[in-house]
Amino acid sequence: MKKKRHLLFWGIALIAIISGLYLLLREPSQEVVYSTVLVERGDIIQTVSATGTLQAVNTVEVGTQVSGTIEEIFVDYNSPVKKGQVIAKIDSTLFRTEVLKAEADLASAKASVEEAQAELVEAVKNANRQKTLYASDFVAESEVDAALTALSTAQARLTSSKASVLQAEAALEKARTNMRYTTIASPVDGVVIAKDVSAGQTVAASLQTPTLFTIAEDLSLMQVEADVDEADIGYVKEGAHVSFYVDAYPEETFTGKVRQVRLQPVKTENVVTYTVVIDVSNPQLLLKPGMTANVSIQAATAWNVLKVPSMALRFVPESDTAKWNQADALNNTRGAAVWVLSGQDGKTPQRIPVRTGISDGSFTEVEGGLEEGMRVIVSSSHGATSRSNRRPRPF
Structure with missing residues (x-):
């Protein structure tokens, strides 16, 4: 019997030790800790x-309307330029030749006009003479017809010669214009921001105008x-x-x-x-x-309005998350709201509906149900209760 009592005593002692270790080593109880911020007035700028x-x-691309070899360049990157300032030149040798040829063609056309005018005068005189002779029966009617035909031909030739003069003048103007195009000038006041050509380079303007410079006005x-x-x-x-x-x-x-x-x-x-x-x-x-x-x-x-952190409008207490999600599904929508701490212990979340205005991402304008100085919940966490505050349990 004495041996059995010893075994019972040591068994109870072992149970007591294990229970004590469990109470000392188990995780401390947790409570929800809420973080709050003040509702305040301020300005909100939505961007x-x-x-x-x-x-x-205004950016202008300067090109050339004629083909040729770049003879000189007078500007570089970042060069300030004025409207009309010469910035480059194309070799004009061939174009000067074209001008001289056009001038010669014009002179020839004008000479042809003078010649046609002389022939017309002669034709008029011959026609009048033949008419007089025909009236006196000195020539046949065919002679008069031939004279009138020559007169009409002379008139047509004079008209053609005058048209040739106009063509020659147009060709000369074109040649002079192409000659002017060999001098490239800035169309605006500005700064050269791009230069796509170098002296000695050949540019071809047959299909499209090549860009030589880009000027920012x-x-x-x-x-x-x-x-x-x-x-x-x-x-x-x-x-x-x-x-x-x-x-x-x-x-x-x-x-x-x-x-x-x-x-x-x-x-x-x-x-x-x-x-x-x-x-x-x-x-x-x-x-x-x-x-x-x-x-x-x-x-x-919005100036001098009540505002709360935008995260306060997104906060829902964990115990109420499922409930609010279910309400969302039933109502299809839910008005904006914030949560404040209330109750006798000041630790119970209470939902307050609000109307929202503009937001800058961090803060949102709110109206209704809130006053300046109140505190709204923005987040929650689980805090541990200190072991020293727990009472030891008797076995």
């Missing part, structure tokens, strides 16, 4: 983000052509304020205004965008053609 390319407002006034997604284009209005930055000056913020929202869609890989043209002032010439602009277009503004 549309896009990327675009900087361009000169005025780089102090530029434009951004931004591609705005079709989902956002409804928010963009002409005259809207725009801010943007470029990678070359990431700390610098540039501004502009929307000048045009083009109706022509641009479809790239099944993505539809619309081109928005933004006027930009560039007095310091920091911006250069071709730079990529990261654009923010001001779509709407």
